[in-house]
Structure formats: C-alpha cells, structure tokens
Amino acid sequence: MEDNIRHIANAILFDEDKALQGDREVREISVDGDIIHVTIAVESKNSIDDRRAMEDEIRDAIKRWHEDKIVRITSVAMDDVDVPCAHHHADANASGHDLPPKKSIPGVKHVYLVCSAKGGVGKSTVALNTALALSSLGKRVALLDLDLYGPSIPSLVGQDLPPIVVGNLIVPPEIHGMSVLSIGFMIEQDQPLMWRGPMVASVINQLLWEVDWSGNDIMIIDMPPGTGDTYLSILQSVNVDASIIVTTPSELALADVKRGVGVFSPYHVPVAGVVENMATYDWEGRDAVLGLLDNVKADDDTSKKAIERIKRILDTTKAIRIFGARTQALCSKMGLNLITSIPLDIALQNDNDSGTPYMLQPKKAAIREAFETIAKFIIERDKDTDEDEQA
Ligand SMILES: Nc1ncnc2c1ncn2[C@@H]1O[C@H](COP(=O)(O)OP(=O)(O)OP(=O)(O)O)[C@@H](O)[C@H]1O
Ligand SMILES: [Mg+2]
Known part of the structure; x- marks a missing residue:
C-alpha cells in the first residue's frame, strides 16, 4: 500500500x-x-x-x-x-519513481484494460465481444481475464480448457480464434477464490510474464471491479495503451466513473473512453404494431391523424433511453469520450448465460454495431503507433 x-x-x-x-x-x-x-x-x-x-x-x-x-x-x-x-x-519520474520501470508484454503490440469501479456493469461482456469484433476485423487478439476473484470469461466463452505448458511458458488455449486465458481455466469450478494481496500480484505476474502471448496485435484485459490490488499490479508493471471504462447510466455507477478515472492518472495511463451499457431499450413489439397500423384503413381525417400520431410515438420507442442522457452529460463535463452505447437486450443476456458469445452470431444490428464501434475505435487509436513501427 x-x-x-x-x-x-x-x-x-x-x-x-x-x-x-x-x-x-x-x-x-x-x-x-x-x-x-x-x-x-x-x-x-x-x-x-x-x-x-x-x-x-x-x-x-x-x-x-x-x-x-x-x-x-x-x-x-x-x-x-x-x-x-x-x-x-x-x-524524479512520476511513472517510475522508486518503482521498477514498466514493461511491455512480449509479443503483444497493444494492451487495453476494460474497467469499472462498479461491479456488474458489463465489463466482461464488453471485453469478450469487443475482442471478438477485433478478431473479425482481422486482428490477432488475446483476451486475458484478470478478475481473479470472479473470473467470468470461461462461462462466457462456454469453454473450460486448461492451458498447456511448453518449456517454461503457459500456452493459452485458442478459443473462437483468440488466445484466451483466465484463472478460471486453472482451478476447480466453484472453488472459492480468496487471494491475499501478495498472491494477487504473483498470480498476475504469472498470467502476464509466464505465458506465451506472442503473435498478438491487441490484448484486451477484463479487469475486476474496483480499484484494488489487480489495478495496482497492472498499472505499476505493464505498459498499457489505455483503459476503457464501462458504466451503466445509474447515478451510482456514474459516481464510480469519476472515482475510476482518477485511478489511472498517477500511472499515466489514459482513459481512451467510456462505453455506456444497458442505457437503451429497443421495444421489440414496435415493428409488429407498425405493420398492423399500415394495414388499418382510415377514411376520415381524424383517424388518419391519430394513426400518424401513434406512428410518431412508436418511433420514439426505438432505442428508448430509459435513464436519459446522464452518461453523455458526465462525459462532456469530465472531457471524456463516450465511445458507444450498448442496448439492454435479453439475447445478449441469454448468450452470456449459455456461453455462446453474442458476436459469433449477432442478432441485432444495433448491438453488433456497438461492439464493432469499440473495436474500430481501438484500431483507429492504434493506427499511428502501428504506422510508426512499419516506417
Ligand atoms: N447489454 C446487456 N443487456 C443485457 N444483459 C447484459 C448486458 N450487458 C451485460 N449484461 C448482463 O449483466 C450481467 C453483468 O455483466 P458482466 O458480467 O459482463 O459485468 P461485469 O462488469 O463484468 O461484472 P463483474 O463486476 O462482476 O465482473 C451479466 O448477467 C450479463 O449477462
Ligand atoms: Mg466481469
């Protein structure tokens, strides 16, 4: 401490x-x-x-x-x-003062942390589906689950593959075309995970430095909620490109965004942007009702006007912003970039529950586009450094 x-x-x-x-x-x-x-x-x-x-x-x-x-x-x-x-x-050097210098993960060009100070806002969902979107855009992707206390990635990818060891290095399993590693692959399911502070650092060291991560363009790290030991270990020791903060639009989650942002500045890790999750809801009955209205024969002006009015009202039910524009307001106030907003959707929840990642078979354009927006944002952000390397 x-x-x-x-x-x-x-x-x-x-x-x-x-x-x-x-x-x-x-x-x-x-x-x-x-x-x-x-x-x-x-x-x-x-x-x-x-x-x-x-x-x-x-x-x-x-x-x-x-x-x-x-x-x-x-x-x-x-x-x-x-x-x-x-x-x-x-x-004096604020990034390395009295501490060993940060290192890059061998074989990985860019590292992004998916974070939130608040739990349950959708970090793991965003980390997994953004990683898949990056992969579908042609990037070689590593997905590292660093939520040691509650690893979700094994159940979200629907696989529990123990990594193999070759020589001195752990080789992460290839899942859905990505190198994926989670402490959940290495321990018995349902085993309570209670780590003491120094153990957290040593497990994280192992997952970072004793693994063959070679050949990856981008590593997405699914972080635990909070600002605890995992953040400290990573921010002190690893060259991280940026963090992406996930939030829901509730006041409590947004208050945690403010707290979360301050965690990165002492370590000179920029906050690339904010992803708002579960802020909008697309009412599925809308299209059916619109279809029915199209078939209603209205002869008089009053009926015609009423139908037009109903249609206009229905139009506002596309992506209903349940909680208003709070996240946008907070981002503007704090000078943060709101990357995208992912709708609340039962299919996304069901896919998570059944371990079939949404982005493998996206059902709704709005959700697919949201994850692709995050992936494209990361690729665009990395372009300058990638071009410098190629020059
Ligand atoms: N857009 C969404 N629509 C519907 N359900 C969602 C959405 N995003 C996440 N969920 C659900 O919300 C719950 C929390 O999501 P997730 O596990 O990704 O959050 P988390 O921030 O990683 O949680 P933790 O802090 O515990 O690690 C899960 O049940 C998930 O399926
Ligand atoms: Mg999680």
Missing part, C-alpha cells in the same frame, strides 16, 4: 503542469489502522495557497484508491532540514 501511496503522491508532486517550485519530496508515509498519513516537503518559496492546493489534490487522489481510509497530508518546509534532499526534481 505504501508503494501505491508514494506513487500517487509523486505523480502529483512532480506534475510539470503544477505550480510548485523547487525541490520537493514525499518525506514519510505511515499507515496506522484506518489512517494514512503522508508528509511532503516543499521549498518555502511556494505560497501557502499552492501548498494547500497540492495537499488537497494528493489527498483526493489517495482517497480514490483507498476510499475507506482517512487521509492526512502534512506539508513541511524542505529548507528547514539539514539533510540534502534525496529526490531532486530533475531525476
């Missing part, structure tokens, strides 16, 4: 856009039960307002990761101390 706190504090302390001047350092971190205490030292030429603003920002950022703790920040004057400062601005 101290590492994570130090990293967050350093990321803000050494952000070049901030007003602080001169040397600065995180002097002390202590975690005492529910209280996190961080002492930062800055030069006394900084104004009291700048120091307070810095303290507030560090406190808020730490709270995003450790919301159940009380966070106290104290800033002291650096110049009062005789001992020379160990970390000078010039050699």
Whole structure:
C-alpha cells in the first residue's frame, strides 16, 4: 500500500503542469489502522495557497484508491532540514519513481484494460465481444481475464480448457480464434477464490510474464471491479495503451466513473473512453404494431391523424433511453469520450448465460454495431503507433 501511496503522491508532486517550485519530496508515509498519513516537503518559496492546493489534490487522489481510509497530508518546509534532499526534481519520474520501470508484454503490440469501479456493469461482456469484433476485423487478439476473484470469461466463452505448458511458458488455449486465458481455466469450478494481496500480484505476474502471448496485435484485459490490488499490479508493471471504462447510466455507477478515472492518472495511463451499457431499450413489439397500423384503413381525417400520431410515438420507442442522457452529460463535463452505447437486450443476456458469445452470431444490428464501434475505435487509436513501427 505504501508503494501505491508514494506513487500517487509523486505523480502529483512532480506534475510539470503544477505550480510548485523547487525541490520537493514525499518525506514519510505511515499507515496506522484506518489512517494514512503522508508528509511532503516543499521549498518555502511556494505560497501557502499552492501548498494547500497540492495537499488537497494528493489527498483526493489517495482517497480514490483507498476510499475507506482517512487521509492526512502534512506539508513541511524542505529548507528547514539539514539533510540534502534525496529526490531532486530533475531525476524524479512520476511513472517510475522508486518503482521498477514498466514493461511491455512480449509479443503483444497493444494492451487495453476494460474497467469499472462498479461491479456488474458489463465489463466482461464488453471485453469478450469487443475482442471478438477485433478478431473479425482481422486482428490477432488475446483476451486475458484478470478478475481473479470472479473470473467470468470461461462461462462466457462456454469453454473450460486448461492451458498447456511448453518449456517454461503457459500456452493459452485458442478459443473462437483468440488466445484466451483466465484463472478460471486453472482451478476447480466453484472453488472459492480468496487471494491475499501478495498472491494477487504473483498470480498476475504469472498470467502476464509466464505465458506465451506472442503473435498478438491487441490484448484486451477484463479487469475486476474496483480499484484494488489487480489495478495496482497492472498499472505499476505493464505498459498499457489505455483503459476503457464501462458504466451503466445509474447515478451510482456514474459516481464510480469519476472515482475510476482518477485511478489511472498517477500511472499515466489514459482513459481512451467510456462505453455506456444497458442505457437503451429497443421495444421489440414496435415493428409488429407498425405493420398492423399500415394495414388499418382510415377514411376520415381524424383517424388518419391519430394513426400518424401513434406512428410518431412508436418511433420514439426505438432505442428508448430509459435513464436519459446522464452518461453523455458526465462525459462532456469530465472531457471524456463516450465511445458507444450498448442496448439492454435479453439475447445478449441469454448468450452470456449459455456461453455462446453474442458476436459469433449477432442478432441485432444495433448491438453488433456497438461492439464493432469499440473495436474500430481501438484500431483507429492504434493506427499511428502501428504506422510508426512499419516506417
Ligand atoms: N447489454 C446487456 N443487456 C443485457 N444483459 C447484459 C448486458 N450487458 C451485460 N449484461 C448482463 O449483466 C450481467 C453483468 O455483466 P458482466 O458480467 O459482463 O459485468 P461485469 O462488469 O463484468 O461484472 P463483474 O463486476 O462482476 O465482473 C451479466 O448477467 C450479463 O449477462
Ligand atoms: Mg466481469
């Protein structure tokens, strides 16, 4: 936990856009039960307002990761101390400060995290179907389930294939044309999954670095809900292209988007965009009613007008926005990109339940297009780096 706190504090302390001047350092971190205490030292030429603003920002950022703790920040004057400062601005690096540098996953060109601070919003559904959409667009795709506490990918793909080991490396099974790996493939089904913090890091290390991931253009990582140990392990150690945040339009889920976004900034991982899930509903009876209305013979003006009116009303039932445009409003406010919106649909739910991924046989254009939009968005985003590599 101290590492994570130090990293967050350093990321803000050494952000070049901030007003602080001169040397600065995180002097002390202590975690005492529910209280996190961080002492930062800055030069006394900084104004009291700048120091307070810095303290507030560090406190808020730490709270995003450790919301159940009380966070106290104290800033002291650096110049009062005789001992020379160990970390000078010039050699400080927010992404690697006091931590080993991040590494790329061998054989994988791009890595995207599908995340949400809130559970059950559709991360695994989005991760799987976006991966399949990418695959159908000709990309070589790896799908890694890092939800160690509740791995869903085995049941969503309808297969439970133990990976094989060749030499020192695990070879992920090929499922629906993708390299797919989940802790669920390696343990007994229904076994309760209780990991201690250090075990999480070691299992994640194994799934990342002891696996033959070679030959993949894009890795989609299905993350667990929250902002816990898995996020810490990944953000500290892996070069990640970006995160994609999934949300439903409920106020609680949207509040978690705000919290979730703050998790990535200390680690310099951009939020590529937001995917809204289960926000619209397409009433299936609409087309049938419209068909019936077409066959009604209306002789008088009043009846004709009434039929036109009913048709107009029915038109608004295509993709009914059950909760209004809350996600769009939040994204605009936070400067986030709303990539697409996936309708609430019983077929998607049924396919998930039966382990036959929706995108293998998409039934509705709106849902297929939504997953393809995410896939195309990722491909477009990666184009610049891919072109640089080819040049
Ligand atoms: N667009 C949708 N329409 C209907 N049902 C959906 C839709 N998206 C997801 N679901 C259903 O909602 C539930 C939660 O989805 P999913 O498991 O993908 O969420 P999650 O965010 O990965 O959950 P967790 O936080 O537990 O990992 C599942 O039962 C899934 O089938
Ligand atoms: Mg999930």
